[in-house]
Amino acid sequence: MGNDIEEPLKNEEEFADFHAGFVALIGQPNVGKSTLMNRILGVDLAITTAKPQTTRNRILGVRTFPEKGQICFVDTPGIHKAKKRLNRAMVSTALDAMDEVDLICHVIDAAEYVDNFDRYDEVPSTEAFILDKLSEVNQPVFLLLNKVDLVKKKDLLLPVIADLSERYEFAEVVPVSAAKGDNIRRLVEVLIEHLPEGPPIFPEDMLTDQAERFIAAEFIREQILEQTHEEVPYSVAVEIERFVENAEKNMLEISAIIHVERDSQKGIVIGKGGSRLKSIGRESRARMQSFFHRKVFLETFVRVESEWSEDPNALQRFGYE
Ligand SMILES: Nc1nc2c(ncn2[C@@H]2O[C@H](COP(=O)(O)OP(=O)(O)OP(=O)(O)O)[C@@H](O)[C@H]2O)c(=O)[nH]1
Ligand SMILES: [Mg+2]
Incomplete structure (x- = not known):
């Protein structure tokens, strides 16, 4: 007692x-x-x-x-x-x-x-x-x-x-x-x-409640913001279609869809002979590996979803509303 x-x-x-x-x-x-x-x-x-x-x-x-x-x-x-x-x-x-x-x-x-x-x-x-x-x-x-x-x-x-x-x-x-x-x-x-006096709200070693797939999508968007200009960064949303832990290979397998609003933007994101997309993939993969402390296999696809930034369903699907 x-x-x-x-x-x-x-x-x-x-x-x-x-x-x-x-x-x-x-x-x-x-x-x-x-x-x-x-x-x-x-x-x-x-x-x-x-x-x-x-x-x-x-x-x-x-x-x-x-x-x-x-x-x-x-x-x-x-x-x-x-x-x-x-x-x-x-x-x-x-x-x-x-x-x-x-x-x-x-x-x-x-x-x-x-x-x-x-x-x-x-x-x-x-x-x-x-x-x-x-x-x-x-x-x-x-x-x-x-x-x-x-x-x-x-x-x-x-x-x-x-x-x-x-x-x-x-x-x-x-x-x-x-x-x-x-x-x-x-x-x-x-x-x-x-701040108010009181015990910790979260476990002391906790960093965030953000899902790993959200963070992975953000790292890809970060590279698109870095590597493209004018209206392209603002017309891009990244959706993680697949996020799988491959325990055997101690690896994360990630598939991402990069949504743009127009065909011309798709061309810009992909770049000549796919060079821009390759570079976006390479840089964001490196960022993921150092953040997740694991090897990452990343594949990316670019898709046109016209006017998604005005569409309530798309905004909800991408986690913005
Ligand atoms: N020189 C200098 N640059 C800074 C400082 N703080 C931020 N920056 C730069 O300012 C830019 C914007 O920084 P962010 O942290 O993305 O700004 P933010 O307020 O979160 O912007 P949004 O997310 O767009 O609202 C980046 O290039 C940063 O490196 C600072 O104290 N000094
Ligand atoms: Mg910010």
Whole structure:
């Protein structure tokens, strides 16, 4: 009987002063939300590219700091003026994530914002839209000024912070560089400080709840974003048709369909004599092997699915709605 009483007590003691909770990363596209999450996780989980609208889903990334806390990041698509149904779904995903977290990090591209600050007559419209949405939430909101390594007009950094702080009562303002790692340790400390006290939410060694087939599809999409231009990256969805563990060969066997919206895009993705598709396959396979710690056999097919980005059934099938 004594044990029954002691167990929970021991547990409580073990996690005294431990903080755990969910943190949403929101902001405009391309500001470095996914890079920041990966930096703190220490793993390249979410795909990141130099093109806006890279992330299309809510992506959970968990990092446990022994005896200190567990941060459960919710990375989200960039908030932008959405026209297509796909884009509207992405923006909804980002806004919905704000409801389910303990803390919100509003990430801005400091290089972009600070260096243009003296040209702004008012807050740029998408940023104003985000600030407006934030006025409806009750959780603490951090303002993260990312890409400080790129800021040229350093003397404008403080005026920008003062201006934005006047428009919104941020719980903390933290300048960081996700790419270089500047000030990340400090950010982690204040994040943990602001999370509720309590035991870990997920097992301490857990990284994500994202399915392996989702991650495999994302690695392929990452290469398409890297290797194609103009409208092609935005017209591509990757569907994993087959994901099989071949225990005998200690290998993953993956078949993926790359959906595009037009014949011309199919030609671009395949490339001359299949060279582009080969390169997309080679690079994403390498990324899969290092992430899954297994050999990967990958086959890819390109298929035209006209206007899929406006089609509710297709969006659901690809996991965007
Ligand atoms: N120099 C510099 N580049 C950065 C920094 N953080 C991110 N980047 C770059 O900015 C680009 C966009 O980064 P992402 O992490 O994909 O941005 P995101 O906010 O997740 O973008 P979406 O998913 O499209 O909303 C990439 O090329 C990153 O390498 C930083 O602190 N400094
Ligand atoms: Mg992203």
